[in-house]
Amino acid sequence: MKFSKGAFFLLFTGSFFFAQQQKFTIAEAVNGLRSTLAVKNISQFSWSQDQKSFIQGTKNGYFLTDIHSLKQDTLISLHQINTSNTSENQLKSFPRINFVSNSKGYFTKDSQYFWVEKSGKDWKVKEWFTPEAEAENIQLFSNNEGFAFTVKNNLYVSKNGKVTAITTDAQETIVNGQAVHQREFGIDKGIFLAPDNSKIAFYRMDESMVKDYPIIDWSTMPASNKNIKYPMAGTPSHHVKLGIFDVKNNSKIYLNIEGDPEQYLTAVTWSPDAKTIYVAVLNRDQNEMKLNQYDASTGNLLKTIFEEKSTEYVEPQHPLTFFPNSNTDFIWQSQRTGYNHLFHYNTERGLVSQLTKGDWLVTDLLGFNEKKKEIFYASTQVSPLERHLYKINWTNFKTQRLDSEPGMHAGILSKDGTQLYDIFSNEDTPRKINIINTASDKSKNVLIAENTLKKYLRPEIKNVTLKAEDGTPLYGKIILPTEFDQNKKYPVIVYLYNGPHAQLITNSFPASGNLWYEFMAQKGYIVFTMDGRGSSNRGLKFEQAIFRNAGETEMKDQLKGVDYLKSLPYVDADRLGIHGWSYGGFMTTSFMLKYPEVFKVGVAGGPVIDWSLYEIMYTERYMDTPQTNPEGYKKANLLDKVQNLKGNLLMIHGAQDNVVVWQHSMKFLKAAVDNGVQLDYFVYPGHEHNVLGKDRVHLMQKVTDYFDEYLKE
CATH class of the missing domain: 2.140.10.30 (Dipeptidylpeptidase IV, N-terminal domain)
Structure with a gap:
């Protein structure tokens, strides 16, 4: 069959348009980025012993890549391993090898340890250790x-x-x-x-x-x-x-x-x-x-x-890091100034110097270049929404940023500190990997990953900055429906966590932060998410705003988000939903009971209901003990507030949860029965605190269906 040029153009552009309109399945939205939609990466990266090349895993072996020429050679293959392996130990897939050097290493199979070592052009495998x-x-x-x-x-x-x-x-x-x-x-x-x-x-x-x-x-x-x-x-x-x-x-x-x-x-x-x-x-x-x-x-x-x-x-969250070839000088990470920074100590003289300073925090200590007296680290210096890689001279404190592009950077430093593996993403970049020469500051790209989501119908995502009642900036995102019409009014789902040691909003891929948000946007929802005070990577003042009063400051900040949503002409203020897990489940339930007029629908997963039932170390850090802070525990306790419920609430719990034990939601159900309050409840047998794997698709389908039933017109 022949087509005219015009017909071919129409056919091609029509197909391209159709490809852009593909919607996520629930399975793709939940597990896709870990499976069929996974962004290309360098697998099992490690620096070689001579630090002039790096090792990466493939399906059937390992490659050795020269960092100057980027020439790749096969280091070891599955065929080479099986040639010297006994028949009963033949491997169907390549094992993850821990390389001691470029010529020797070890791997495990069925809990047994095997030693693998190069002999001439061949690799020999021998049984090494069989634990009980x-x-x-x-x-x-x-x-x-x-x-x-x-x-x-x-x-x-x-x-x-x-x-x-x-x-x-x-x-x-x-x-x-x-x-x-x-x-x-x-x-x-x-x-x-x-x-x-x-x-x-x-x-x-x-x-x-x-x-x-x-x-x-x-x-x-x-x-x-x-x-x-x-x-x-x-x-x-x-x-x-x-x-x-x-x-x-x-x-x-x-x-x-x-x-x-x-x-x-x-x-x-x-x-x-x-x-x-x-x-x-x-x-x-x-x-x-x-x-x-x-x-x-x-x-x-x-x-x-x-x-x-x-x-x-x-x-204290980090062990000491000793300087190279020193038995007396070490780095201690501390939040004593309000932000996590690096401090140089000597075992005899005590504090030598504060190495890093500022209203930002060090997120990772990467290593040293001993010859140049340099320390390498990642920090939030540019923005709390990003991570960047730096080096600092520990004698004159000269500091230099090593990467150049916006986003979330993570680094792996070579042993001698001369080469830095920089892997990052941002809202527009699924993944990019560079090798940075830390002396010349020259960067060599080794991977630019394709966008695995390019054929899908994607929503418009806007970054939002609001202010807490004390003027602190709060960062969030609003995800608009994919077929957005500003003349319509849409239901909104607020997803939140807002507890310590977690950050939802960063400049990373995908820009939404979660494909389930985009799945819901394809179904006609607005999704809003924001990190309020109490969240991580903003310094102690930001985190400690919740001290002794879990839930109170966080709700005030999230209500700023609600006010923002209600100010938008395309938001239906009568159809607001809220969803969160763990601390987010606590927040969701708290909102449904303490501000029952705000949200029509809530889905609370693995929620803390009574902080006196939660473990000592975490709870007493943020709430002190029930004996010393009875008022704080009383305000946060949701068992005596169940009678306030007005909207539709679905509570979900893993039957084997050993983090937020099942007793939390069981006691809540008893309180609901005692007060004649109706709510919906679902249990996942066999799952602990988080529902993972294929069953997570079932979980998120249930969450989706609940919002569809009670939040859509």
């Missing part, structure tokens, strides 16, 4: 000559094929080698290997004084119970010690840490010479912290390096 079936928290010695791991509640070390029990506690309430304090304070592990592998420091947690809390597994016949230890605000907390095991002598001591047994021990850091160990000791009230140095051989306190105090709270 129940082994967890496995850590490899830095010299690759041993493993530390836990089995149930005890800690073990394996070296030269011999397994030694470091602890032998029979009581299940004594837990060794695992993360403690509900994983607050930046704690993500319980085993700390000395730099020279001569010793192992570990947490020992006694939970005997904490009451059991039931988590029911409904999938068994009959249903079975698993008790967890969940210390709630104002109740007894677990007791934590730090042990040190000498690998050579098979001897064990515990640090002589004085003070309340309910105090918190964090920022555990070995000195580079492995002779001493540092611990940030924080009182239970979380307003006084001491950074202590202990002798690793005797466990005795050597000195307190410094103290930090606050009328609200001190929150």
Whole structure:
């Protein structure tokens, strides 16, 4: 069939227009950016040992890319591994290899460790370490000559094929080698290997004084119970010690840490010479912290390096970072000035200097260039909505920004500090990756990802800046319906979190922040989201505005957003909906009960209903205890306010939630029954605090359907 040029043009442009009109399915809106719509990336990036090239994973192997020429060579392939692997250990897909150098590394398969090493042009694979079936928290010695791991509640070390029990506690309430304090304070592990592998420091947690809390597994016949230890605000907390095991002598001591047994021990850091160990000791009230140095051989306190105090709270979240080849000088990250900054300390002289300063915060410490006395970091210096990469000279404090484009940048520094891997996105850039030469400041692009959303019908997104009652700027976004008509009036969904340690609004891809927002815009909704006071990355004053009064300041700020929405001629003020999860679920429920005239529909997921039922470390930081702040807990408690509900409220909870335990919403349901109040409720069996995977599609379909039923005309 032949077409005229004009007909071909019409056909082509018509097809192009049609492609631009494609709408998201609910599955694409929920999981697409992690699956079919994932933006191209460099997989499993790491710097090579010589730092003149980088390693990246592919489906069937690893490439080695020269940073100057960008020439790629195959480092290792699946065929090479399987050639030397036994028949029973043949691999169908390529494993994730942890490279020790360009010629050796290791990987795991079915919990078994394999060593892989280059021999001539071939790669040889050999079985290396097979941990016990129940082994967890496995850590490899830095010299690759041993493993530390836990089995149930005890800690073990394996070296030269011999397994030694470091602890032998029979009581299940004594837990060794695992993360403690509900994983607050930046704690993500319980085993700390000395730099020279001569010793192992570990947490020992006694939970005997904490009451059991039931988590029911409904999938068994009959249903079975698993008790967890969940210390709630104002109740007894677990007791934590730090042990040190000498690998050579098979001897064990515990640090002589004085003070309340309910105090918190964090920022555990070995000195580079492995002779001493540092611990940030924080009182239970979380307003006084001491950074202590202990002798690793005797466990005795050597000195307190410094103290930090606050009328609200001190929150140490990072271990010490020692300067290269120094056993005395280190960087401490602190919010003492109101923003997280870098401080140079010497173990003998104390504070040497404050390295970074300003009404912005350091978000990540990347490393050093020892020869040039440079420190590399990421910060919010340009804007709270962006992250940029910097270097600072630690002697003259000369500072230089290393990237040049707007957006959210993250960096991986080479070991010698001469090359910086810069990965970023912004509202118009799905992903871009550059290699920055930190000496010449020249940048070489290695990836520009295509926009995987280009064929879809996308909404108009506007950045919004409002002001809190004290004049603080509040950043938000409004997502307009895809077939927007300013002469119509539209329903609005406000999505919020507005709690500590979270930020929703950034200059990143996609500009909306969430494809479900765009999915709802395609269905004719306006979506609005904003970070109010209490949110992260704006400094302590912004975060601590909620201190002792969770929910109050946050609602005032979100009401500024409501006022803004009502001022828009195309917003139907009688059809406002609100949705949030966790802290956002608490906020959603609070709005439906404390301001029942504002929102017609609310969907609250995993909500905190009564802060006295939430865990100690988080709750007492922001609310103090129920005993010392009864009025704050009373105002935030939603159980005695259920009778105020006027709109339609759907509450959702994971049946195995061990973060916001199921009791929160169960007690709320009981209060609703007692007061003759009707609401809607849905449970996700088998899910903990967040509903993830394929079931998340079901969750967001349910949320969508609820707004469709009660918010649309």
